[in-house]
Amino acid sequence: MARLIEKTPCEALLPVTCGALSLREVVGDRxxxxxxxxxxxxxxxxxxxxxxxxxxxxxxxxxxxxxxxxxxxxxxxxxxxxxxxxxxxxxxxxxQSDGWARIRLEGPGAADVLARLVPVDLRGFEPGQALRSQLGHMMMVLTAPAPGAFEIMVFRSMATTAVHELHHAMKAFAARSAV
The missing domain is CATH 3.30.70 (Alpha-Beta Plaits)
Incomplete structure (x- = not known):
């Protein structure tokens, strides 16, 4: 009989950091x-x-x-x-617990990182706000759990792509900030 091993959507993908920005998985909540x-x-x-x-x-x-x-x-x-x-x-x-990946992006410039992927102006996006939009080509649900922090929910099947896109945008933001 096959033995199944439980894994989180972003297992082995996160956490990652670029300068003061961090990207980590949020796990455990129903x-x-x-x-x-x-x-x-x-x-x-x-x-x-x-x-x-x-x-x-x-x-x-x-x-x-x-x-x-x-x-x-x-x-x-x-x-x-x-x-x-x-x-x-x-x-x-x-x-819906197993159907979604939850990712938290935080740090100075987090809104600027998302500006590269999200077709909505997130300057001033504050706790208590939520939206459904795109992250690149993926549907997402976005909230702000704290000032300067964003929680991004994407379909579990898109977790690897979301992490890749977000990490790439973080690196581009860090490189531009260093100039």
């Missing part, structure tokens, strides 16, 4: 897609409140006590780092 059932918004809001969270407005995220909820599209969000059982009956819940 990710659940939440899509409210019709007519259940009020009950879902009450269930989220018990977790210390609220339904995110478009292009936003909120976090408390190690859990967060990130807007990912119309009537859809990702609940990260929390048990979704209390939301059952109010929303369609789908475990």
């Amino acid at each position: 990710i659940t897609s939440v899509a409210p059932f019709r007519g259940q918004a009020t009950k879902l809001a009450a269930a989220l409140k018990k977790l210390g969270l609220s339904w995110p407005e478009p292009n936003s995220a909120n976090a408390k006590n190690g859990a967060s909820i990130v807007w990912t599209g119309r009537d859809q969000a990702f609940l990260i780092g929390a048990d979704p059982d209390s939301l059952a009956g109010h929303a369609a819940l789908t475990d």
